[in-house]
Amino acid sequence: MMHWTHESDLLNLLKAGDILTHPFNPSPGLGGILDENGKVFPQILALRDRGIRTDFAHGNHLQWDVAEKTFAQGWFPDTISTDMTRGHAEPTDPVVDMATTMSKFLFLGLSVEQVVERVTTNSGKMLKFPERVGVLEQGGIADVSIFEIAEGNYEFVDTRSQKRTARRRFMHVTTIKDGKIA
Numbered sequence: 001m002m003h004w005t006h007e008s009d010l011l012n013l014l015k016a017g018d019i020l021t022h023p024f025n026p027s028p029g030l031g032g033i034l035d036e037n038g039k040v041f042p043q044i045l046a047l048r049d050r051g052i053r054t055d056f057a058h059g060n061h062l063q064w065d066v067a068e069k070t071f072a073q074g075w076f077p078d079t080i081s082t083d084m085t086r087g088h089a090e091p092t093d094p095v096v097d098m099a100t101t102m103s104k105f106l107f108l109g110l111s112v113e114q115v116v117e118r119v120t121t122n123s124g125k126m127l128k129f130p131e132r133v134g135v136l137e138q139g140g141i142a143d144v145s146i147f148e149i150a151e152g153n154y155e156f157v158d159t160r161s162q163k164r165t166a167r168r169r170f171m172h173v174t175t176i177k178d179g180k181i182a
Contacts, residue, residue, distance in 0.1 A: 001055075005031040006041045016051025019126060022061040023054055023070070023077055025159060033070055040075045048078075053126050056118075058095045059083030062104070062158040071108045079126055080105055080118040094157045099147060103169035104156050112149060115170075142179035147172055 002014060004022040014020065023033045023044075035041055047054065054077040056062075061083070070076065082101050095101060098119065105115045123129075136144070147170045154169045175182040 004033065004061075006033065006044055007031060008043050011043055011047070011052075014047075014050070014052045017053075017128075019053050019055050020047065021055040021057040022059070022083075023056065024067040025061045025063040032066070033075075034066060038069050040070055040073050045075065053078040053122075055079045055081055055126070056101075056105075057081050057083040058101050058104075060093065060159045062094065063160055064158045064162045064164055067108055067158075076105075076108070076110065078118065079123045080115065081123070094159050094161075097172075098145075099170040099172045100156065102147075103154065103166060104164075106149075106168050106170070107156060107164055107166035142176055144176040145172065146174050146176070 001019040001021055002010065004020060005011065011020075025032075033040055033044055056077040056079065058081065080101060082095050082098055084095055084097075102115050102119060105118070106112065110118070149168050150171045151168055154166045156164050156166060158164075
């Protein structure tokens with residue numbers, strides 16, 4: 001896994017199966033995803049064809065205007081994660097929790113199915129978890145988070161305290177761990 005860059009010399013070190021993380025905050029000239037004209041760099045667009053995947057990893061790495069420009073060009077990360085650890089991003093930060101992080105991607109334009117895929121099956125495949133992790137099937141591991149999609153006005157902030165108002169959000173209902181409600 002490598003922290004975000006657009007530098008070709010660094011990107012050339014990556015091979016199929018490697019992961020580039022934190023696409024939505026660097027500025028042009030600092031390894032960002034967008035060039036000076038607001039376009040996704042061609043070397044970033046070529047990553048998927050090389051088998052290199054990208055992870056959002058929210059943490060302190062979301063700048064709305066950068067994310068909005070990449071989505072308008074049809075580029076979005078392969079997986080969505082919070083990047084929350086005790087030493088990095090606390091629940092009081094803009095990350096808040098997984099449901100909030102997922103909701104930000106609804107706002108940006110992904111469908112419910114695309115968001116869920118990026119936090120379950122795509123993540124499991126990228127991290128080479130056993131095939132039965134991140135899927136619902138008979139005989140599978142019964143670790144399930146249940147969400148509903150709530151309608152209303154919800155304010156979300158990025159790591160620069162810029163605000164966006166969304167009409168829908170994921171709301172956590174319950175968690176099932178090992179087949180039991182947790």
